[in-house]
Amino acid sequence: MANKMHKSFLFFVIYALVVTVCTRIVQLIQVEGGYTPCTIIMGSCSTDNCNQMCMNYRASSTLLGSNCNFYNLCTCEFDRPPVGRSCTVPNGLCSDQCGESRCNANCKDRYRNTGTGVCVHDYDLYFYKCVYQQ
Template structure:
């Protein structure tokens, strides 16, 4: 009986923690945790997905660099290639998203156009 109550309490606390955790994709896994902490402070934790070699940053919502920055959202605008490189990607993101900026990011052998914009 005690273990059941403890499990329920643990699940309740875990859900509250998850509800207050934000995530941000940071691309490749190089210095994942360091980049995450640089972007969102010492409470942030970067984790690398071994299958896809992608870094995800987990940080407390509402916390980050000072002064507080607007929340950033991410989207996509296709593939980066010889025909559409970083400048083309940036233009596509600016057209697709309000105040959007774009950058080419490699995922394995594929270069994707990623967009960042204020939510």
């Protein structure tokens, strides 16, 4: 009897490990292999703790990372959009060479069905933001 219980327990442990590993592999493939995570510009890194801001905002999404690489703006990366939000990507500063129409065309090329590029004055910058649905 003890031997049968031991085999059942061992089977359950191996099954749980396989499911866990497979789930993680699928997540990595989605993030690194063609799946686009949802990024959202949250605010200025000079006034707020970026990682904390992202953690507070994630709701049912999984926070994949945060950074302040684009002109010190807090950019959060989620596995999917938090409820009620669109994804946004900062893609450079707007200027006479890259005005609204060119920025919009670049965004539509990158996110064919859902992308809209706009130049915005925000956080003391005039930058191009691509808004898209994931």
